[in-house]
Amino acid sequence: MSQSPENLVEQVKKTAKNLDQPPLDKWHPELSGDMDLRISRDGQWVHKGKPLGREAIVKLFSTILRREDDEQYYLVTPVEKWRIQVEDTPLLAHSLTVEGSGEQQILKLTTNVGETLEIGKEHPLEVDRYEDSGQPRPIVRVRHGVDARLVTAAYYDLVENVVEQTINGKPVLGVFSYGNFYKIGSGG
Incomplete structure (x- = not known):
């Protein structure tokens, strides 16, 4: 699987009937790895050193983001789970x-x-x-x-x-x- 933002967007669109609130509590895939995605203290989402340009992707990612018991943040789909970095709050x-x-x-x-x-x-x-x-x-x-x-x-x-x-x-x-x-x- 790819860790590109576009790939994650497609996975969510295919499986979530309600894109405003995907059923994140029902998705528990194994860790896919670390994604080069960081949310800066000023709220900017930066992928591979460049700000995510599409506001729609940031909005969707905010609905598939969760913080787990290890205090780490993950973007989660039904089949992938990517750890990301958050400087303060997402x-x-x-x-x-x-x-x-x-x-x-x-x-x-x-x-x-x-x-x-x-x-x-x-x-x-x-x-x-x-x-x-x-x-x-x-x-x-x-x-x-x-x-x-x-x-x-x-x-x-x-x-x-x-x-x-x-x-x-x-x-x-x-x-x-x-x-x-x-x-x-x-x-x-």
Whole structure:
């Protein structure tokens, strides 16, 4: 089998009825090897040193990407599984919109592949910190272990919706979406 992007696209088209969400949880082929594909911190997909030029391929690849228990990322089809490199998160969240208000508001993010995610049980928000800089690292779970990192503008939009809650007697900063509270930092 070939590890070319076009070959993987053809395999997925032949076997997946729903190209928006292929049945990745049902595909478990043996490892085919390492593909010379890297997703840079700025969200660029680079194959053999050159950016993938077709947006449709990047969008499709985002649906067949999963992170496994070994914390590695793989492009998976029914018959092939290629390990790729990811510098930070495979996807980026560029914009945030808010519907409603208060504890029942719904926070929505749009990713760099055009997917809209509603922060909630299926797509929880988590804010960690980068070890080297201490800067916030806000991410939202997409699916199959894959996360999208909020870019700076989306994070600032998120911060505009921060409220303070008392949890275990301590002030905590966070946001509500679908009635769930997502911690962003300490209050006080």
